[in-house]
Amino acid sequence: MLHVAEAARVSVATVSALLNGTATVSPELTQRIEQAIRDIGYKRNAIARSLKMGTTRTIGLTVPHITNPFFTDVVSVIQQAFDRAGYAVMLCCTDEDLNTQDEQIRLLLDRMVDGLIVARVGDGGILKSIVEDANVPVVLLDRLCEGVDTDAVVLDNQRAVFDAVTYLIHLGHRRIGYITGTSDISPMHDRMIGYREALQAAGLPVAEELIRSGNFHEIDGYNATMQLLSLHDRPSAIFSANNPMVIGTMKAIRDIGLSCPEDISVACFDDFPWSDVFVPQLTTVAQPVQAIGEQAANLLLDRLAGNRDAPPRKLVLKGRLMIRNSCRPLGAVAQSVSA
Amino acid sequence: MLHVAEAARVSVATVSALLNGTATVSPELTQRIEQAIRDIGYKRNAIARSLKMGTTRTIGLTVPHITNPFFTDVVSVIQQAFDRAGYAVMLCCTDEDLNTQDEQIRLLLDRMVDGLIVARVGDGGILKSIVEDANVPVVLLDRLCEGVDTDAVVLDNQRAVFDAVTYLIHLGHRRIGYITGTSDISPMHDRMIGYREALQAAGLPVAEELIRSGNFHEIDGYNATMQLLSLHDRPSAIFSANNPMVIGTMKAIRDIGLSCPEDISVACFDDFPWSDVFVPQLTTVAQPVQAIGEQAANLLLDRLAGNRDAPPRKLVLKGRLMIRNSCRPLGAVAQSVSA
DNA sequence: TGACACGTTCGAAACGTTTAGATTAGCGTT
DNA sequence: AACGCTAATCTAAACGTTTCGAACGTGTCA
Incomplete structure (x- = not known):
């Protein structure tokens, strides 16, 4: 940004203002700056921005196993939802192990994720204190957690x-x-x-x-x-x-x-x-994997949008019995069974 | 870190030195600092660190569809490998669409990922220029890319x-x-x-x-x-x-x-x-999903470890025919067929 | 004509680290 | 006693942004 500012003969403050639209900048300078950006091939450094702003526009997502088709689908949906909202997703697999989960969560927190979606494992661990500290919003996915009072979306x-x-x-x-x-x-x-x-x-x-x-x-x-x-x-x-x-x-x-x-x-x-x-x-x-993923994403996005103080919300969705032919009627039984 | 330094009555430089082991610090100060860290519950800010160091210890991974079981498995393996090496993985799905892929890669690059593993889509796009700029190492996964000369692991x-x-x-x-x-x-x-x-x-x-x-x-x-x-x-x-x-x-x-x-x-x-x-x-x-994932991870980790100048390496692995019973012999044919 | 408001631009501090180089203290040598 | 050496510690400048408040020029109004 410094180079851009120099090339356009303006201050970095003006470049920043233009890039963020936080102040009006004259057509003339706008043009000079845009030209300089093109010439130099300038890309804003998101890390520096994160440091200053205190937000990374990145969320963490942990699941026990990504190879479980349920989690695969949900991860896919969540990824898309955050993608649309301009967030990146860091994915971690906890391998059904509490220690691994704690490590992963620490890793994510170190990297200053703005929020966390957790399909938890074991009971509690570091998760409890994170929710209590309330610095980063947490949404529980698929699995509630005793003593951890936060947003959640689960199945009935x-x-x-x-x-x-x-x-x-x-x-x-x-x-x-x-x-x-x-x-x-x-x-x-x-x-x-x-x-x-x-x-x-x-x-x-x-x-x-x-x-x-x-x-x-x-x-x-x-x-x-x-x-x-x-x-x-x-x-x-x-x-x-x-x-x-x-x-x-x-x-x-x-x-x-x-x-x-x-x-x-x-x-x-x-x-x-x-x-x-x-x-x-x-x-x-x-x-309802689509709904589960979207609701989880929405809960978190809502917190990220600033709605921090609302009490924890728990969404309970309904499963659906898909009757196929792996179960056969036994003995003399009424044949009409509805789902 | 400032607070820790104050509480321990030392300078931030000393705290940093202790944390990184970059200089010896006396047992006395060590103890004071460690105490202060515990008292305050201090966590090093990885963003600030990244800004200064120019490395995020995060890599980007893009695949067409995570729901494709091949990619699911490979993603899982790659995730584990980088996890072991202390890296986080940002996952993106490109939905078999070149524009989406370019957007995702830009997103990842904005976030200053240290490296990229790409199961590409479409042909070329932004990828070519990224590899040419050679700022961040790129490993192609599963799919080569015309005119993009970089590390790759593919199947025969x-x-x-x-x-x-x-x-x-x-x-x-x-x-x-x-x-x-x-x-x-x-x-x-x-x-x-x-x-x-x-x-x-x-x-x-x-x-x-x-x-x-x-x-x-x-x-x-x-x-x-x-x-x-x-x-x-x-x-x-x-x-x-x-x-x-x-x-x-x-x-x-x-x-x-x-x-x-x-x-x-x-x-x-x-x-x-x-x-x-x-x-x-x-x-x-x-x-061989395990091998594919591990090799891709290794190629990138090797680059990240500093081996930037070696010529691009292309690994070609062998598939294996799993003969089951969805294909039947036709007409008068020798029954003994080996894989 | 001077005071004032307004719109545009800028200087500089801050975010939380790392690190080069300066400083200090302790100690053995001559 | 002066010197140099080493080890431990500190000061301060970076990294690349955002943003507050100041500065500047221009037009408006009394």
Whole structure:
């Protein structure tokens, strides 16, 4: 900017004023400055600007795994939304590990991000104090966090699983296996409640041996399914509360020589692009990824626009049961089941 | 830092020296400073640091679509690699659009990223001049760029498709449909050559009506497949040069009332996690995503470490044909086909 | 004609670091 | 006692912006 100012024979203050439109500058100087900018190929240094202004127009986004199709989609939507608003997005993957998450958040904060969207992991950690300090606004994505009172957008997980399991019950299933991730994050907790309540509402017992948990990975789903299938009274249906784990479920079913839906019905959380192309077409609970991403972005953008004092807002969206053909009716059962 | 210095009754220079280890500071002052840092909860401002140092320890990464599983995986690997090296990653999606890409790159450059990894789109644009200016190192990912001479890691696309199509030929297929993305990017160009050469090597004619192109999206694959299947002498196999488009292919096959592999064989580029779980299990060309991501990261990290003058390095990796059961042998053909 | 307001431009301080070079203190040598 | 050397510390100038308040010229009004 100094060079531009010299070339145009004006002060840096005038160049800055023109660039930011913060003061009127005469047509003559405007022309000289613009010419100088072109000649020199000048680019404003955003770092210096950030230092002075105290804002980076950059936000941080952390997710457990970007390869989980749910997060992939949401990240994509959020990225677009901030892009439109002229913000850059720093992406971090926390690998379902609290220490990693804390490190990543520190990294982002060091870089003075203006805001944070966090699909958290573990419980609390550094997040709590950041929200309390209230220097940078935080939006929780997908997962609430005990004791951390801030904007959030989540799914009505309990209701979604309730509906899905109720659907299975209507199909005639009585013993329904349930595979969950570690229950220290709110969605897993809520989904489990939905499962139990659906059974109870139908007057069915909750058999604890039908509930297995794992660490979100394919292999965990595989192992859990193997265990379920080797029970002497094995379930006729399995609901997987997590998408990557259902891949393991399908592999286990195949490896054990059974087939879906003939021998065992399967449904899972989170839809994915291939779900209605292959056989079996998986029945899933689809999250409104577009809405989730946009709402999260909007919440944060609103804070960034200056609305700092409003009380925390919690948005709860509804899932949608995508009924396909991976679950079959059992025994003599009414065929008409609506979602 | 000023506050810390005051609280510890030292100068800011001493604090800086301690923090960076650039000079020895006496145990006494060390202790006072560390105490003050704890008391105040001081965090070094990375923006000010960047301004002074001229480095942000942040890199920019642009991909066409993060929802394409190939890019999802590569992004994940790259993110981890830079994370380990203490760099942050700014992610941008260019949506297969050159203007968007140019905008995104400008955004990243404005923010003074130390380096750029680009899975480019369109041809050239602003990229050429950036590489020529040589201020920030650029690594091309997955796609070369005419006239842009810089580090790159790509697949041997031609060979990979050659192998896949040769495999189909060995199975007895003579009319093999080919669905490609727009051919202005190098992989699509090279893959097409691989297709043609495989046919020629087997002494088969290249029938132009069997080659269809689209814009990388599911719907394009759908339309292309519909056209192929309505030819009076329709192909017995289809190879899709792009992963999202193969979803369209599968849907089209289903909608037209055919089934894979009984009526038509299908293979495609890029593997994905579900490929061996569902029916049909798709035969694919798997890219070594881990290696691609790591190599790209290494190339850039090496430049960032100061190795600026070495001539551009181009890494070419090999794809791997994952033979599953979406392609069936045709007529009287030797059954033993190896990859 | 002098006072005043207005529109345009500028000088200089500030943002929070790093770092070159100056300063100081301590200590051993001669 | 004067000197030089080393180690520890400090002063102050950068980095490239934004912005406050001052300065300047011009036109308006009493």
